[in-house]
Amino acid sequence: MMTMTVEQAAEAVGGKLRRGETSPDSPIGTVVTDSRQAGAGSLFVAIAGEHVDGHRxxxxxxxxxxxxxxxxxEVEGAEITQIVVPDTxxxxGLLAKxxxxxxxxSGTPFTVVGVTGSVGKTTTKDLLRAVLSTQGETVAPVGSFNNDIGMPITALEVNEHTRFLIAEMGANHLGEIANLGALVPPDIAVVLKVGVAHLGEFGSxxxxxxxxxxxxxALxxxxxxxxxxDDEHVVPMADIAPGEVIWFGLGERAGFRASDITADGRDRAGFTLTAPGHDPVKVRLAIPGRxxxxxxxxxxxxxxxxxxxxDDIVNVLAEQSSxxxxxxxxxxxxxGGSRFTVIDDSFNANPDSMKAGLDGLAGWAVDRDGEQPYRIAVxxxxxxxxxxxTELHRGIGAYAVGLGLxxxxxxxxRGDGKLDELAGxxxxxxxxxxxxxxxSTLTELVHDVDEADRLVIDLxxxxxxxxxxxxxxxxxGLSALAGRWDRNDDLPEPSAPVAAADAERRNGEAQ
Known part of the structure; x- marks a missing residue:
């Protein structure tokens, strides 16, 4: 964080200072919303959440x-100095601004890169952090800290040595990205894709x-x-851009273009890059997913x-596997006596990212012994x-079968009828x-992650x-199952394995 005292922070957010045992002249070192992360020199932001009120x-x-x-x-009886505002x-956000x-x-070079899109924000942010970190101190969010709490917390990590800030911006409603952009206006704005994530919230x-x-x-x-x-919903955004527009994609419009796309047996992509002013260059990605x-x-x-x-960018992309x-x-x-490979893409899902994950699974080819993998989509x-x-869920099921999984x-x-209905x-x-x-795809509906865990072990x-x-x-709950598998604990209760005859029977019914 840049140098700022408690009193200066109160002025920045328009808050009233309620003096306690700590001095208003104390410098703030970090800003936290989790009391367990509070330490020497920190400012604690008390947020009244759905389940826990930070004021406690x-x-x-x-x-x-x-x-x-x-x-x-004001929290009565608290010894700490308090900054009282209507909405913490x-x-x-104002403090981040x-x-x-x-x-x-401060006068030294500093660039904010904003990233949004229905899919790919976090992966793009991670790759961008890896590349830009080779050029200077780079701040980027942990995971998907991209809302009205996560993005300001990330922006408050910026200090006088920071060269780049990568601001991931997500939204469930109109106006949310506008608000984030007003707090942290980007110098460069990336729009990846307009898909159907949160379609129920947005309406169209x-x-x-x-x-x-x-x-x-917000630029x-x-x-x-x-x-x-390549996205017909992104292309018109060029008309509102305040300055230079740079295009990326697979078609002729794109200045930064990929061609000759291939993938290895673990679905790690390679392609030929065409970029303005540069000779074509081969790029190989270390992360899976075409x-x-x-x-x-x-x-x-x-x-x-x-x-x-x-060349530096290409080298980083070839090494960045995490x-x-x-x-x-x-x-x-x-x-449980079985051995298998896990592709954990369980953080979240929408139809676009679901298809991308399924494509990744389908892209796993024969191993070095020439054996075709048995590909299970959970x-x-x-x-x-x-x-x-309903239609979108049924479409994903059909898409998985069409890939030959x-x-x-x-x-x-078992506890949420809606989740059960959609899985059905x-x-x-x-x-x-x-x-x-x-x-001949085997299809099965289970009603909790324990059943899924056992069925995968049996298969x-x-x-x-x-x-x-x-x-x-x-x-x-699939991210919880992924965590269980990563730790390799909480083995489910044993059950009779899925017998070959039973699998054959169900496949026969599907035919």
């Missing part, structure tokens, strides 16, 4: 060394387009827009515009899709596709080269 912990953070608490009402989340303004006024794809375009409107004067040339070609193109476009040599948790993370597992429900949610497992919920729709779509296409027991994709919205 104002008294405790004083003893942890915090110098002040940002609150929406809004005040957190003040911090970025201080950094810009056109509204999603308007929401994502807010990042372009600083003469700021640079980096746009997906869909990441577009994310890599966006990263390359930003980095070249900033001045990073192309990204945020639960996003196409690959690991091997021996569990899929949870997708939320906030609006009136077409060996098994599709829909994971519902997904499996129904898969079964209908099996009937129509005479496919893998009969197939020595099994690969399992975990993909679903956070509420589906």
């Amino acid at each position: 912990f104002v008294g405790q953070v004083y003893h942890a060394g915090a110098v002040a608490a940002l609150v929406d009402h 989340v809004r005040a957190l 003040a911090n970025i303004e201080l950094r810009r006024r 794809v056109e509204n999603i387009q308007r929401a994502k375009s807010e990042i372009v409107r 600083v004067p003469h700021g640079v827009a980096v746009l997906n040339a 869909h990441n070609v577009m994310n890599a193109l966006a990263v390359i476009a930003v980095a070249v515009r900033i001045g990073v040599p192309v 990204i945020s948790p639960h996003r196409m993370a690959v690991f091997g597992l021996e569990r 899929l949870g429900s997708m939320l906030e899709l609006g009136a077409n949610e 060996d098994a599709v497992i829909g994971v519902g919920s 729709d997904l499996v129904a779509g898969a079964r209908d596709a099996c009937t129509a296409d005479h496919a 893998a027991a009969g197939h020595a080269n099994a690969v399992v994709l975990l993909k679903g919205s956070h509420a589906s």
Whole structure:
């Protein structure tokens, strides 16, 4: 954080200072919203959440060394100095805005790169951080800290030594990205894709387009827009860009273009890069997922515009195999007497990202012994899709069968009828596709992650080269299953393995 005292912070957020045992002249070192992270020199922001009210912990953070608490009402009896505001989340944003303004006024080079899109934000952010970190101190969010709390917290990590800030901006409603952009205006804005994530909240794809375009409107004067040339909903954003527009994609419009796309047996993509003013160059990605070609193109476009040599960018992309948790993370597992490979893409899901994950699973080719992997898709429900949610879930089930996957497992919920219904729709779509296409994909609906865990173990027991994709919205619980598998604990209760005859019977019914 830039140098700022408690009193200066109160002025920045328009708060009233209630003096305690800590001095208003104390410098603030860090800003936290979790009382467990409070330490010497920290400012604790008390947020009244759905389940926990941070105001309950104002008294405790004083003893942890915090110098002040940002609150929406004075907490009686607390020894710590308090900054009282009407809305602590809004005040957190204003504090982030003040911090970025201080950094810009310091006079040394500083660039904010904003990233949005229905899919790919976090992966693009992770790759961009890896590339830009080779050029200077780079601040980027942990995981998907991209809302009105996470993004300001990230912006408050910026200090006088920070060269780049990567601001991931997400939204569930119109105006959210506009608000984030007003707090931290980007110098460069990246728009990856306009899809159907949160369609139920936005009401239409056109509204999603308007929401994502807010990042372009938020650009600083003469700021640079980096746009997906292949997305018909992104292309019109060039008309509102205040300065230079840079295109990336696969078509002729794109200045940063990929061609000759290939993938290895673990679905790690390679392609030929064409970039303005550069000879064609081969690029190889270390992360799995052919869909990441577009994310890599966006990263390359930003980095070249900033001045990073192309060879340096290509080298980093070839080495960067680790990204945020639960996003196409690959690991091997021996569990319950079975051995299988896990593709953990369980952080969240929408129809676009679900198809990308399934494509990644389908892209796993024969191993070095020439054996075709047994590919199992363990899929949870997708939320906030609006009136077409049934059709969209059935479509994903059919898409999985169309890729020739060996098994599709829909994971519902015993405690949530809606999640169970949507998982059932997904499996129904898969079964209908099996009937129509005479496919032999095994389809199964289970009602919790314990059942899914056991079924995967049983299936893998009969197939020595099994690969399992975990993909679903956070509420589906699949990220918890991924964590269980990563730790390799909480083994489910034993059950009779899926017998070959039983599998054959179900496949026969599907035909």
